[in-house]
Amino acid sequence: MNKILNINLGGYALTIDDDAYEYLSSYLESIRKRFRESEGRDEIIGDIEGRLGEVITGSMGSRTIVMLPDVEAAVALMGKPEDFGGEEAASTTSSSQSGSSWKSKSSSIKTGKRLFRDEEDAVVAGVCSGLAAYFGMNDPLWMRLIFVLLGFASFGFWAPAYVLMWILVPPAKTAVDRLAMRGEPANMDNIAREVEDGFDRIGKKVNDMGTQAKKNSSNAQQVVSTGVTAIGQIFGFTLRFIAKFAALIAILIGIALVLGLGAGWIGSIMALMVGAPYVEYFSPYSSGWTWFAIVNIFFLLAIPAVGLILFFSRLLFKTRTPGWVTGTLTTLFILSIIAAFSMLPFGIKEYSQTGTVSKEIDLSSFRTDTMRVEAIEDLLGQRYHNVNEFNFDDDGVHLSDEGLQMRCPLEIRVFPSKDDQYHVTQIIKSQGSSSLSAQENADRVAYSAVFAGNTLQVPTSYTVAKGEKWRGQRIRINIEVPKGKFITFKENIHEYAGADLDEYDDENDNNYISRRPGKIFRMGTRGLVCADCPNMGDKGYRSDRNYERFILEGDFETEIRKGDDFRVEIEGPQEEKDKIQKIQTGEKITFTTGGKSTNGRVKIFIQTPTFTSLNADSGNITIRGFDEGLANITASGNAKIKGYLDVSQDFKLALSGKASVELTGNGDDMEVSLSDDAVLEATNWTADRVEVSAADNAKARLFAREDALVLSTGQSSVRVDGGANVRKKEKEEN
Amino acid sequence: MDIENAKAQMRKGVLELCILAIIEEDEVYPSDIISRLKSNDLIVVEGTLYPLLTRLKNDGLLDYTWRESNSGPPRKYFKITELGRQFLEALSDSWQQLVHSVGQTINKPQASRKTRKTEQPPAAE
Numbered sequence: 001m002n003k004i005l006n007i008n009l010g011g012y013a014l015t016i017d018d019d020a021y022e023y024l025s026s027y028l029e030s031i032r033k034r035f036r037e038s039e040g041r042d043e044i045i046g047d048i049e050g051r052l053g054e055v056i057t058g059s060m061g062s063r064t065i066v067m068l069p070d071v072e073a074a075v076a077l078m079g080k081p082e083d084f085g086g087e088e089a090a091s092t093t094s095s096s097q098s099g100s101s102w103k104s105k106s107s108s109i110k111t112g113k114r115l116f117r118d119e120e121d122a123v124v125a126g127v128c129s130g131l132a133a134y135f136g137m138n139d140p141l142w143m144r145l146i147f148v149l150l151g152f153a154s155f156g157f158w159a160p161a162y163v164l165m166w167i168l169v170p171p172a173k174t175a176v177d178r179l180a181m182r183g184e185p186a187n188m189d190n191i192a193r194e195v196e197d198g199f200d201r202i203g204k205k206v207n208d209m210g211t212q213a214k215k216n217s218s219n220a221q222q223v224v225s226t227g228v229t230a231i232g233q234i235f236g237f238t239l240r241f242i243a244k245f246a247a248l249i250a251i252l253i254g255i256a257l258v259l260g261l262g263a264g265w266i267g268s269i270m271a272l273m274v275g276a277p278y279v280e281y282f283s284p285y286s287s288g289w290t291w292f293a294i295v296n297i298f299f300l301l302a303i304p305a306v307g308l309i310l311f312f313s314r315l316l317f318k319t320r321t322p323g324w325v326t327g328t329l330t331t332l333f334i335l336s337i338i339a340a341f342s343m344l345p346f347g348i349k350e351y352s353q354t355g356t357v358s359k360e361i362d363l364s365s366f367r368t369d370t371m372r373v374e375a376i377e378d379l380l381g382q383r384y385h386n387v388n389e390f391n392f393d394d395d396g397v398h399l400s401d402e403g404l405q406m407r408c409p410l411e412i413r414v415f416p417s418k419d420d421q422y423h424v425t426q427i428i429k430s431q432g433s434s435s436l437s438a439q440e441n442a443d444r445v446a447y448s449a450v451f452a453g454n455t456l457q458v459p460t461s462y463t464v465a466k467g468e469k470w471r472g473q474r475i476r477i478n479i480e481v482p483k484g485k486f487i488t489f490k491e492n493i494h495e496y497a498g499a500d501l502d503e504y505d506d507e508n509d510n511n512y513i514s515r516r517p518g519k520i521f522r523m524g525t526r527g528l529v530c531a532d533c534p535n536m537g538d539k540g541y542r543s544d545r546n547y548e549r550f551i552l553e554g555d556f557e558t559e560i561r562k563g564d565d566f567r568v569e570i571e572g573p574q575e576e577k578d579k580i581q582k583i584q585t586g587e588k589i590t591f592t593t594g595g596k597s598t599n600g601r602v603k604i605f606i607q608t609p610t611f612t613s614l615n616a617d618s619g620n621i622t623i624r625g626f627d628e629g630l631a632n633i634t635a636s637g638n639a640k641i642k643g644y645l646d647v648s649q650d651f652k653l654a655l656s657g658k659a660s661v662e663l664t665g666n667g668d669d670m671e672v673s674l675s676d677d678a679v680l681e682a683t684n685w686t687a688d689r690v691e692v693s694a695a696d697n698a699k700a701r702l703f704a705r706e707d708a709l710v711l712s713t714g715q716s717s718v719r720v721d722g723g724a725n726v727r728k729k730e731k732e733e734n
Numbered sequence: 735m736d737i738e739n740a741k742a743q744m745r746k747g748v749l750e751l752c753i754l755a756i757i758e759e760d761e762v763y764p765s766d767i768i769s770r771l772k773s774n775d776l777i778v779v780e781g782t783l784y785p786l787l788t789r790l791k792n793d794g795l796l797d798y799t800w801r802e803s804n805s806g807p808p809r810k811y812f813k814i815t816e817l818g819r820q821f822l823e824a825l826s827d828s829w830q831q832l833v834h835s836v837g838q839t840i841n842k843p844q845a846s847r848k849t850r851k852t853e854q855p856p857a858a859e
Contacts, residue, residue: 011807031781040788047784047810051764054806079779083742 004065010046012053016066024052024071034081052078116172117165125166135326142334149337150304161308164253167246261305268301278397281404281470284347293343299336303329351431351472355438361424363451368664368684370520370644371422371481372455373412374490403465408447409474410460414487416523417480424449424456427476441471449477453703454664454684458493481523486531488520488644520624520644531624546609547589552616552639554593556580556602560614562625563607572602580604587612616641617657635659635678643685651687655680655698674698674716683721692718693729745776749786751829752776754814754822757796763809787812795821 003018016024031048035041055074056066115134117126128147129140137143150158272279272294283290307329398405417423426449432438447462458477464470481487521528546566552558556572570577576598583590591604613632614623616639623643630650635641636657647667655661655678663685670687672680673694680700690704694716702708704724711729712718720726749771756762756770764783771777790796795818798810814822 035785038785038788040785040792044784044788047764047787048781050807050809051768051780051784054765057806077780079781081781083779084781084785 009053009056010048010050012050012057014053014056014066015064016071017068020066020068020071023068023075027071027075031081034084048078115169117169119171124162126171127162127165127169130169130172131165135330146333146337153300160253161257257308261301261308265298265301265305268298277399278404281464281468283469284350285343289343292339293347296336296339296343299332300340303333303336307333349433350469353432353435353438355430355432355435355440355442357428357439357442359426359428359448361426361449361451361456363422363424366422366451366454368454369484370454370486370488370664371479372488372490373479373493374455374457375410375492376457376459377492401466403446403463403468404470405461405463406470407460408462410458411474411476412458412479412489412493413476414479414481414521414523414528416527417482417485420482421480422482422485423478423480424451425478427478428473429476430473431471438471441469442473444468445473447473447475453666453686481528483523483525486520486522487528488518491518518625518627547584547587548608548610549586549588549613550606550611550615551588551590551592552604552614552619552621554580554591554596554598555600555618556591556593556598556604557600557619558591558604558606558616558621560606560608560611560621560623562609562611562627564609565607566609567605567607569605570602571605572598576601611645614641616659633661635661653680670702670704672700672702674700686722690720690724691729692720694718742778745778746782748829749776749782750790751822751825753783753786753790754795754818754825757812758814758819758822761799761811761813763801763811765809767812790818794818 005016005018005021007014007016007021009024028045028049031045032041035044038044052074055077056070059070059073060066116130118129118133118140119126121129121140123129123144128143132138132140132143135143147158147162279290279294280287283293285293307326310325397407426447428442428445428447430438430442430445432441445462445464447459449456449458451457456477456479462473462475464473479487520531522531523529550560568582570580579593579596579598580602581590581592581594583592611623611626611628611631613634614621615634617635617637618639621639621641623641623645626645626647628645628647630652631645631647632652633641633643634654636655636659638658639660641659641661643661643663644665645663646665647670649668651667651670653661653670653672655672655674656676658677660679661681663680663682665684666686668688670682670685670690672682672690672692674680674692675695675698677696678698680698680702683701683703685703687702687704689707689709690702691709692700692702693711694700694713696714696716698714698716700717701719701721703722704720705722706724708720708724708726709729710718710720710726752771752774753767756767762770764787767787768777768780768783771783777783787796791798791812795815796812797815798812800808801811803809
């Protein structure tokens with residue numbers, strides 16, 4: 001049993017069987033396609049319909065229902081569309097491409113939309129213009145733009161996709177192809193078949209050439225042409241093999257592309273989950289726009305991934321993507337790109353202007369001739385080190401209830417002072433959309449260097465308060481040092497402030513501050529000069545062993561400083577130098593004039609890795625740069641000692657005669673005994689606990705933070721600053 | 735296959751001339767043209783005719799009128815225009831020339847055959 005239909009075929013009323021109708025309508029559809037670009041298409045079809053109606057009616061006789069054979073007969077009379085010839089150039093290709101000709105009423109008649117490369121409108125290979133045509137875009141420019149953007153966005157990983165399509169997608173060679181390129185959506189062959197077909201065509205062409213040659217050749221040449229055909233066949237076979245292999249690789253590349261994009265997407269979701277609390281501080285946008293931007297970025301990443309998946313599933317499994325899906329995706333993608341490009345300038349603007357806030361640091365408590373600079377090592381990256389969760393603390397960022405604590409870019413510069421005072425200026429720089437807002441951003445950062453004792457304490461992090469924005473705030477500290485005065489940087493400052501310390505170095509290698517951590521530098525006329533760096537070369541005395549106890553007897557000047565190895569250099573006129581005797585015993589080394597005078601013209605430089613004791617009876621002595629566990633200084637006669645040293649535990653001083661000692665540094669305990677006219681000036685030596693006994697006319701000034709035990713007899717005077725608990729010692733205990 | 739194709743190409747070239755010649759004689763409707771052409775072996779499938787007619791009409795060489803038919807819907811009757819007539823003259827002149835030249839070239843030994851079938855293209859054989 002079959003359905004029947006009533007139709008009007010070119011003016012003839014026909015009652016037609018369902019099968020016959022199907023056949024007839026697909027035939028007419030093929031004619032419609034054939035004359036798609038012809039001017040008088042409707043007229044031609046009208047004429048053909050009329051003639052078909054006439055023929056079919058004529059063949060009916062007494063029957064009333066048109067059956068399939070009637071239609072087949074009429075169609076045979078009328079001929080296949082590609083045999084019509086005339087208007088199109090298609091006839092030449094249709095003979096070689098027998099596969100696409102109208103033969104059966106199966107799906108091949110509905111060639112429909114196919115993806116072709118449009119080589120007539122190509123920049124490289126016409127992939128973009130082909131895709132544009134496929135997606136119904138009027139101008140391939142947009143598709144090219146998308147490809148270029150994807151090329152940049154994926155750092156070039158998009159290029160293989162282009163090449164892949166170049167290989168897989170055949171060029172639109174014939175008019176029929178060009179029509180199909182813009183036609184309605186339809187099935188697509190899978191990748192393997194596509195590639196194979198492509199190579200098949202070449203193979204076939206080669207075979208055809210062989211055949212052609214065979215036909216054109218005379219008998220004498222027949223042998224040759226048979227050879228050509230054989231070669232063509234082998235060539236075709238090889239191509240087919242290569243095609244299969246290429247198809248496999250293409251599929252693998254496709255899977256890798258999809259996986260890569262997917263992995264990037266998942267990775268960025270995870271990064272967002274971890275980084276979400278931080279984003280607010282760093283985003284150039286307000287909260288709402290920040291999340292909009294993030295969503296936008298996900299679209300930019302996800303749409304090509306989804307598109308690729310759809311594309312490959314279409315090629316492989318012949319799944320059809322509804323037009324509205326591709327439409328929506330394309331629209332969203334274009335909107336995302338537009339949004340990204342329109343938001344970008346605002347983001348950039350937030351960083352376009354620079355503003356600064358300067359603050360002079362109060363140095364009123366500073367009294368000595370050496371400024372110490374040290375970094376306050378807040379516990380970023382240490383305190384939170386073991387917290388068992390994701391955080392960026394190790395990288396110097398910590399999020400707390402107060403806000404975002406960050407290690408700050410720190411720059412320290414040293415200049416010569418214009419007057420005879422030290423000056424320290426702290427400058428916070430920031431970015432902002434205007435210079436005013438940049439200044440506000442700089443002002444909002446919680447940061448302040450402080451001066452305490454003789455030390456400038458430089459924090460290495462600042463806090464961006466909750467709700468405020470990080471805008472590249474950075475800190476610069478300008479230190480002005482008066483000529484002839486000293487500055488020293490604690491080792492830890494180099495971790496944070498780096499090479500900017502080199503600002504005022506001269507050519508002397510020793511004066512590179514960053515290479516000489518912990519050294520003392522003097523502001524000279526040409527900038528900073530290392531005052532306690534070993535500078536003796538090979539001319540000095542070099543000992544096989546080290547000495548750490550020094551006995552100085554004589555009116556020469558001595559400088560003891562820390563160095564990697566033990567060296568001694570004696571400067572002065574030869575006749576004076578000859579008066580100096582060296583006596584080494586055990587760890588002790590003695591320099592003595594044997595009671596003679598050098599007339600103050602000899603200077604002894606001693607470089608030593610360690611220093612534990614000094615016994616001096618005259619002369620000017622400087623001790624620099626030591627950081628020892630314990631030390632013992634005995635001074636008598638008219639010895640004058642200047643000491644820049646830290647002694648962490650046990651520091652014993654015994655002063656008598658007219659000896660005077662001036663100390664800078666710090667440590668835990670200090671035990672001092674003074675007699676005669678000895679003077680100790682140690683207010684710049686910060687101790688925790690001091691024990692002082694002074695007799696006769698001795699004078700002592702000390703600085704202690706915790707305890708001070710004082711015994712003062714005779715005319716002596718002892719003063720202890722620093723807020724320590726001062727107790728008097730009983731006389732009889734002495 | 736290839737010989738068929740070559741024949742079809744040859745026929746296609748002269749089809750316009752023949753159609754114009756048929757229409758010049760009398761007003762005709764397509765089925766008449768088809769039967770005339772078919773009887774002379776000039777076309778294989780009818781579909782070839784309609785695009786040609788449409789194009790000749792669009793070029794102003796032909797014109798048509800609708801006439802009632804007693805066996806079906808109204809039919810298009812074609813007639814030649816003045817332009818078509820001039821075109822036909824020029825075409826048939828050049829055709830005569832061509833037949834002569836081609837005959838001279840390929841049929842020298844059998845000149846008798848040529849004279850016998852002057853009116854028909856060689857492809858008809």
